[in-house]
Amino acid sequence: MEDRVVLLLNELIKIDSSTKSGANQAIEFCSNWLKQQGLQVKEFNNEGYQSLVCEIGEGDQTVVFNGHVDVVEGEDEQFHPHIINEKMYGRGSVDMKAGVAAMIETIVQLKDQQLSTKVMLQLVPDEETGGLYGSKYLAEEGYRGEFVICGEPTNLGVAVQSKxxxxxxxxxxxxxxxxxxxxxxxxxxxxxxxxxxxxxxxxxxxxxxxxxxxxxxxxxxxxxxxxxxxxxxxxxxxxxxxxxxxxxxxxxxxxxxxxxxxxxxxxxxxxDPVKTKSDNPYVENLCKAIKRNTQLERVNIFGQHGSSDGQFFTKYGCAAIEFGPVGADWHGRNEMVYIDSLKEYIEIMKDFIQKNVQHEVNSR
Incomplete structure (x- = not known):
């Protein structure tokens, strides 16, 4: 599993998705990858921007995994990923192709299990430039859930709000x-x-x-x-x-x-800002999953100064957060992600879905 997600991340970083055409290429790559793993994919084209949705599970509740494949501009060498001391370097490694790769791997590992909660993977091409053609469009078209996880880099903390x-x-x-x-x-x-x-x-x-x-x-x-x-x-x-x-x-x-x-x-x-409460049942269940799958005794719950695509879902009553792997220097010269955190992230996400999120939330 770990080798597969590392391979996927490596291939995604190689795609210069700082442009519209490059982001579309990354979406197409992810779509083909998901199909090769036996998953059904819905593809969207909005004003020339491509997005995809992949759904698994059953139930009345839906958890959205939202990820963007676009990146800010980088030097040519940043699109040649390399690993040093179990850290993968490259443009978009942690912001947020690591989150994308881990979300895809989570979906792949859960696809044959009986889930009491629907899981909707959304991959979009334009978060760095506003998100109007990707996440905003999907939210308007009804591709929403009770809980939205944006896989932005948070060092395995949970950003419940954003300005x-x-x-x-x-x-x-x-x-x-x-x-x-x-x-x-x-x-x-x-x-x-x-x-x-x-x-x-x-x-x-x-x-x-x-x-x-x-x-x-x-x-x-x-x-x-x-x-x-x-x-x-x-x-x-x-x-x-x-x-x-x-x-x-x-x-x-x-x-x-x-x-x-x-x-x-x-x-x-x-x-809009994001105003999710720290005592939201989904947040509490996610924090439990984090503790079960890491050595963290306390989960860092915080507010982001920047924004994410979660903003487009809150107007419909969805609770949105940011939660992603461990890394550093996103948008910088030495952007990187810790490979071990990818494995932890996948186990956390699987655990979060498998522990019957729907039942626990409804029992509150």
Missing amino acids: GVLQLNFKIRGEPAHGSRPWDGVNAILKATNLYEDILKLPFAEETCPPLYDKPSINLAQLKGGKVYNKVPEVCDMAIDIRYLPNQSPDDIYQQIKEITDGEVNIHICN
Whole structure:
């Protein structure tokens, strides 16, 4: 089993899935792999983006295994995986082709067993670029479950919540003047940066959400202004990426910012947070499975600062989490995953499904 999942991960890393065509190639590879293992696969094409769904088991409850095959850009050598000291290196090794490979292997090992819970494997091509054509589409088409596990890297911890995303575009205008006499004009770049500093002092920026979060994250992502040295810039374009707390309202945040903005401000993206409770029965059952199959005495339950495709399922009443193997440096030069954690992850997922999740959840 371990050799098979390592082989699958190795082959997946070789596929440069940082592009649309590459991600589609990875989906096709996974589809063929699943079919070769005797599983039925539903394939989807949404605006040229390919996804797949593979279902096993029976029952009234459905657990979704959600994984993305796309990766961020990498150097050529990062798509040539190698193993050093039981760690596999390569682009996407832990974010999240390790999770994908382990989820596939879990489905393969469970396919001939009588399960009282349905398991739905979803593989999508575009999480890194927003997830609109993969997970969002599948959720809208009714491919959902009571519990969604996104196999993002969590070092075998359970991320029960994630911040929402509010990305804003600004156009700030000043007054042009000769560069030798800046006091005769209004510098749009300085005006924009001063606005950013003021945003950091707004009430929403000081709010907390214990015990999982301190404050929202506010990132000055883009600043573009000025064309020549000898002129006070009259226009500045600014972009801010806000990761707001699960208990905050993006509409309220937008209004607070709009009230202090002398210029244009428009919403680029507004995505929901994930608000799964740590005492959710599925979460508790998963934590039990983690303890049974690892040496962990306590499972790390935490909140993610970033987002995942779980956000697209919560609006339908689904509980979503992130749970994945152990690794490091995702999106970095030395991205890697511990091979031993793949085996642990598979055993945890199998145990979680086999311990009659449906019965235990219904008995609460």
